[in-house]
Amino acid sequence: MSGERARYALALDLVNDEALIAAYEKAHEAIWPEVRSHLLSQGVLGMEIYRLGTRMFMLMEVDSTVYSEEKMARASLENEAIVRWETLMWAYQTPTPWTPVGQKWVRMDKIFELA
Numbered sequence: 001m002s003g004e005r006a007r008y009a010l011a012l013d014l015v016n017d018e019a020l021i022a023a024y025e026k027a028h029e030a031i032w033p034e035v036r037s038h039l040l041s042q043g044v045l046g047m048e049i050y051r052l053g054t055r056m057f058m059l060m061e062v063d064s065t066v067y068s069e070e071k072m073a074r075a076s077l078e079n080e081a082i083v084r085w086e087t088l089m090w091a092y093q094t095p096t097p098w099t100p101v102g103q104k105w106v107r108m109d110k111i112f113e114l115a
Contacts, residue, residue, distance in 0.1 A: 003065025005045065010058040010105040013094045014051070021054070024092035034081035042075060043067030055096070058105060 014021050028049065039047065043066025050057045076082045086104075099106050 003063050006062050006064040006067070008058075008060045008062070009108040009110065010060065011096055011108050012056050012058070012099070012105045013096050014054045014056060014092055015094050016054050020092045021051075024089070025051075027088070027092075032081060032085055034079070035085050038075070038079055038082050042072040054094075057108075 014024060043063040044060060045063055046059075046061040048059045050059075076086065090104075093104065095103070096106065
């Protein structure tokens with residue numbers, strides 16, 4: 001039984017290089033099984049990434065009774081496959097102008113909802 005769902009919107013940029021962007025998209029056509037298992041084990045129920053130019057937008061849905069940003073960050077550092085994946089992804093990614101030093105994907109603020 002899953003707990004309450006929460007949804008997060010996050011942003012990150014890509015290096016402005018068409019070949020690198022194509023390689024990044026290719027890598028996401030079939031993410032490594034270890035990455036999928038890691039995300040699911042951390043309470044991630046769904047994840048989508050959209051791109052416009054070099055800007056990426058991630059929509060992540062989580063089980064809020066399981067997911068913790070801090071816990072997932074620690075688990076990521078302890079998982080050799082995730083460290084390798086993230087190192088590879090950094091070849092394609094670059095922080096947005098608003099990303100704090102040392103961070104990667106950053107949460108976006110919701111400013112509107114049509115209810």
